[in-house]
Amino acid sequence: MSNFTVRRAKPILGTIVEIGAVGANQEYLQLAVSQAFESIYRVEKLMSYFDQNSDVSCLNHRAWLQPLQVHAWTYAVIEFAKQLSSLSYGLFDISKVRTTHNTVPGKTSFKGSYFDIQLLGDNYVAFANPITIDLGGIAKGFAVDKAIDVLEEYKIESATVNAGGDMRVIGVKPITVCIRDPIEPRRDFKQVELHNAALATSANYYRRNNDRKGIINPLTAQSWLADASVTVVARECMVADALTKIVALNPCGAQRILDIYGAEIIENGRFEQYDAACR
């Protein structure tokens, strides 16, 4: 029954997004995959920090002056982010991803927090103070979930969506995934079989020679410098994506939050350093 595999990749969301689908009708598969990519493009358009017309930019420029109505998807992501901020007591905070802020007329740099995000219903968002949010830590995962939604709507029997390491799979049969060693990225490290689940990884390999700051602890403003990678498995990709940040910054204390979302850490060799520290 499953004769064809369609597999395509495009540069979106600052990474390479790959979608694969299996089914009996190739044209139908291509249509479903094209539509799935459209939802990824849509997330980029709504949540890009740099695009001046995105919901995120509009909020950063004006939500501290008046409530703004955003797309339902943007609202859902911010709502989830705020919930996670509460649960993690601020260890996860979309208003503390950027250490510098866009210069906007009338807006001075302000160190608020997720407390200042007001969800007013009907997709209206306001900021109680001039904070700057960045959804970079969860937008990719959310986009993956949206693409999977499309593929499910098209009743695709088996599919994968992978956005630069944030991935999710659907299908009757499990799919094998490999996670790279953070120090020797060309050598594979662990294999995982996923069955209707999502996986996300945050790692410091390649990062030490970069200017990018990686994960920053919102409470201490320190960068995460461990020679490690953290991989989380969850039902949804946005959840897995967000939780990697919490696990990276607080590996011992994260278990409580992982349990709430029914998520789990994949052990990999480097991460065992954390394990030892917790005992």
Added chain:
Amino acid sequence: MKMTDKAWFWLTPPAIIISANAAYAVQYFSVEEAQKFIFQGATTFEKWEFHLSTEAINKIEALGAGRFESTQLSIWKAKYNNELLGYFIVDEVYGKHELITYALAINPDGSVKQVEILEYRETRGDEIRDLAWRKQFVNKKADNDLKLGKDILNISGATISCKHITEGIKRILILFDQILK
């Protein structure tokens, strides 16, 4: 191997997977496949022999979109009989270590119609023949179909790949803007 009571994921011991697939490359589309897929209904793809002069290259690079990897882009005009449907361009850029071939389709008005990655490779290909270099990959498992997250999908590698493709697209659009004026 870690056992877990969750039925929806589990670790497996690494296995040697033997595959007939190319060890170090993933091909999503051949050039012909991509042409037909993006410009469905096109009757011909007319190769547009295009050579960039050094002066043109310098001018385009001065506009801030990085360097062209080669002076010869592959450009086709997609036509339905005599009607121009758009342009189909094949370009190559480097990701972190890998050479990426991608297709950019442009509408007659110069706007972007579609972007598809055609092929992703670990190297240019010549290096594969170098034994010393190959030794790095002795333990590397080679089945691309089974292994998501292996090829282009590690984190920063994908970030740089995306950045370079995006810059490549920008260069080509600047180029077309000059030509189509």
